[in-house]
Amino acid sequence: MNTPKLRLKLRFENGLSLGPGKADLLQGIAAHGSISAAGRRMKMSYKRAWMLVEEMNAAFQMPLVESNRGGQKGGGARLTEAGEAALAHYRELEAITLKEGANHISGITNMLKNVSD
C-alpha cells in the first residue's frame, strides 16, 4: 500500500488553528494572485476564503496576505514575507513527519488489509 495522506493541524494558544485547508489556501493565493480564485479551486465560497484569510491575518503579528479589494485591477492578493515563511514552516513540518516518521507510518500500513482484500 502507498504512503497514506497526512493531515496535520496545529492549534495555538492564541486560538488559531493552522491545518491543510489554510495552508492550501495560502498556496493557492501565491499561485493564482487572488483570494477568490484560490478559494474557487478549493470549492470554497468567496466568503469563507476571505474569512480564513482575515482570521490568519488577525492571529499573526504581520499579515500573511496582502490584498486589494476591488481597485482598478479588480483586486489581487499575494503572500507577504510572513505568509511565505508561515507556509514554508508548515510544509516542512509535513515533510519531516512523513520522512522522520516513515518507520511508524509503514509500521501501521503493513498491518492493514489491502484495498482488494
Place this chain on the structure above:
Amino acid sequence: MNTPKLRLKLRFENGLSLGPGKADLLQGIAAHGSISAAGRRMKMSYKRAWMLVEEMNAAFQMPLVESNRGGQKGGGARLTEAGEAALAHYRELEAITLKEGANHISGITNMLKNVSD
C-alpha cells in the same frame, strides 16, 4: 507561547482514517478495559465508540480490540498485540513530529500575536 496542540490524521489507501479520536479511544480501552467506558470519558456515544472499534478491526489484518459483548462479567474489552502496536506507532509519530519539527513549530509560534495582545 506554549507548544501548540497537534492533531495528526492519516488516511490510508484502504479507506481507514486514523487520527486523535481513534487513538484516544484505543488508549481509553487499554486504560478502562471497556469500550463503553472509554467512549463515555470522551463524551462519545456507546454506538459511536463501537462503530469506530468495528471500523478499525475491519481495516486491519488482525483486530485491534478484543471484546466480550455482555457475558458474565458485563462485557470487557482490551487491546490485542496489534492494537498496542498500532497505538504505539501513532503516538511515536506524534512525538517525532513535535520533536523533529520543533524548529518549524516555534518558527510559526514566534510569528503569532500573544493571547493577551
